[in-house]
Amino acid sequence: xAKTVTAYKEKMKxxxxxxLICSCFYPETRNKLVCEFEDMEVKPIDKRASGQAFEVILKxxxxxxxxxHNLPSPPKRDLSLEDIEKKLEAAEERRKYQExxxxxxxAEKREHERDVLxxxxxxxxxxxxxxxxxxxxxxxxxxxxxxAHLAAMLERLLEKEKHAAAVRRNKELLREEQLA
Numbered sequence: 001x002a003k004t005v006t007a008y009k010e011k012m013k014x015x016x017x018x019x020l021i022c023s024c025f026y027p028e029t030r031n032k033l034v035c036e037f038e039d040m041e042v043k044p045i046d047k048r049a050s051g052q053a054f055e056v057i058l059k060x061x062x063x064x065x066x067x068x069h070n071l072p073s074p075p076k077r078d079l080s081l082e083d084i085e086k087k088l089e090a091a092e093e094r095r096k097y098q099e100x101x102x103x104x105x106x107a108e109k110r111e112h113e114r115d116v117l118x119x120x121x122x123x124x125x126x127x128x129x130x131x132x133x134x135x136x137x138x139x140x141x142x143x144x145x146x147x148a149h150l151a152a153m154l155e156r157l158l159e160k161e162k163h164a165a166a167v168r169r170n171k172e173l174l175r176e177e178q179l180a
Contacts, residue, residue, distance in 0.1 A: 045053040 039059050041057040041059065043055045043057070045055055
């Protein structure tokens with residue numbers, strides 16, 4: 001009886017959705033429409049303002065349907081000690097295989113981590129070398145610029161000194177000419 005009630009509830013849910021869909025496609029009422037399921041028959045009653053009404057007629061259970069639901073399970077065979085040992089050995093082999101797969105995956109992961117670490121160290125080393133080379137080049141450039149700047153200043157100083165010496169000589173010559 002419990003099966004019939006749950007089946008009835010499920011069919012009613014399906015029918016409400018089905019009737020909604022059908023009423024959208026076929027707005028005219030169909031009094032002759034009858035739906036039959038395994039254990040029930042559904043007949044629509046005239047449509048009302050609040051919705052559609054159905055008459056659900058439950059069919060009596062037939063002995064054939066009851067037998068179909070209660071099929072006997074196949075007989076279980078007796079397990080011998082050898083069968084149990086074989087199953088245990090197979091389970092042990094599966095466990096060992098799974099364990100080896102996990103260990104293999106871990107080893108691959110560690111290898112990958114080691115490769116990534118080595119690559120990062122190599123990149124860091126390369127970066128350090130490049131930075132050091134750039135610094136050396138910059139220092140050499142600064143040194144060369146400083147030498148060039150000092151040489152230019154010295155040259156200007158020498159030229160000023162030559163000019164000052166020439167101006168002094170000209171001044172002395174002018175004084176001597178004025179005195180003479």
